[in-house]
Amino acid sequence: MVKTRQWLLAKKATDLPTYEGNNPNFKLTETELPDLKDDELLVKPIYLSNDPAQRGWISTEADPHRLYVPPVQEGKPMRARGLCEIIESKSSKHSKGDIVFANCGWSEDFVVPASECQPAPDLGNGLSRTLYLSAFGTTAMTAYFGLTEVANIKKEDIVVISGAAGATGSMCVQIAKKLVGCKRVIGIAGSDSKCKWVEKLGADVCLNYKSSSFAEDFRKKTTGPENFVDVYFDNVGGEILDLVLTRMARYGRIASCGAIANYNTTSDKATGLKNWFEVIQMRLQIKGFIVLDYMKDWPKATDILKNMLKEGKLEIEGGEHIVETKFEDIPKTWLMLFDGSNQGKLITALK
Incomplete structure (x- = not known):
């Protein structure tokens, strides 16, 4: 038997999780x-993916009958997906030393079914394998299908993207502007420096939601029928969603991807919506989605994104926030998701 260290879920969380x-x-x-x-x-994680969705898996309010994946049970290893090296194999399809995607959890070593692992071969051209977790990963697939399938964006659309400096949002900006060629793309991020980066990615403008003038600035950018928002890709929910509802165009479409504004609070304290009547009077379409619904089309989307990179339409510089982390500090790095300190995809590089 192999001895290993693991981070277990000791108890489910009601607010910001703790590890000390x-x-x-x-x-x-x-x-x-x-x-x-x-x-x-037998695999050893090299890079771990950090995702806001993991917070929902450990919530005290998580109803297993309503989650798209089973919640993490107390006393079990915290679930995570990562790039792993195969230490030992009893599969004819995988060899020792290969790098694979695996549901490895927060564990130094982990035993996984070979059927649940996907190869992660060298990308060539000096590209880092971490792109499998970022530009070609689950968050990229979320951006692609959320915009093209759920929101059905078109060139003539004005598109707003919250969390635009995050892993999914930053890909949304580039897909909307550089792949589809939308008329106007407005990003929302949490600092002036992040906003500058989002504009570098292709957004026509990016607004800092922490600015005291944010609501006024956003209204100015979306005033009048010709400037109303056709598509909103929502990563945050809460007060920003409530504001955007007041600026949506008639028959506007909202792709509801995340609600991180309320992830670390109980439902009785969560920020509610005051402007729901806008959905009715503007005949809005709001559609929630889970990227796993589109898994059969992931290879096609990956090819499209790789072609974007080849054509110089996909900016990967600055799109990954890789944090070298001791095993003892895995939760500390993961918690960076909730303090706004990361830009792009937050990846744990295990020392």
Whole structure:
């Protein structure tokens, strides 16, 4: 048997999760892994993906009958997806030393079914394999399908993207402007420096939601029928969603991807909507989606994004926030998702 360390979910979270002090949500432990069976792999995570969706998997309010994946159970390793090296293989399809995608969790070593791992071969041209977690990863697929399939964006559209400096939002900006060629793309981000980067990616303008004049600035950019918003890609929910509802064009479309504004609070304290009547009077279409619904088309979308990169239409510089992290500090890096300190895709590089 192999001894390994793991971060377990000690108790589900009601607010911002903790990993230190009394009664933390995450607990570091040591355990023995079971011996490999046929068609299983022993993998060692190299890079971990950090995703806001993980917060929903550990919520006290998570109803397993309504989640798109099962919640993490207390006493079990925190779930995560990552790029892993195969340490030992009992599969004819995978060899020792190969790099694969795997649901490896917050574990130094992990046993996974070979059927649930996908190869992550060298991308060539000096490109980092971490792009499998960013520009060609789940967040990129979320951006692509959320815009093209859920919101059905067109060239004549004015598009607003919240969380525009994040992993999904930054890809949305580039897909909307450089792939589809939308008339106007407005980003929303959390600092002036992030806004400058979003504009470099292709946004016509990006507004800092932490600015005291944000609401007024946003209204000015979206005043009058010719400037109303046709498509809103919503990563945050809360007060920003409520504001955008007042600026939507008639028959506007909203792709509802995330609600990070309320992830670390209970439902009775969450920010509600005051402008719901706008949905009725402007005949808006709001559609929630999960990117897993489009998995059969991921290879096609990946090819499109790779072609964008080849043609110089996809900016990858600055799109990854890779943090070298000791195993003991995995939760600390993950929590950066909620303080706004990351730009682009937040990736844990295990030392």
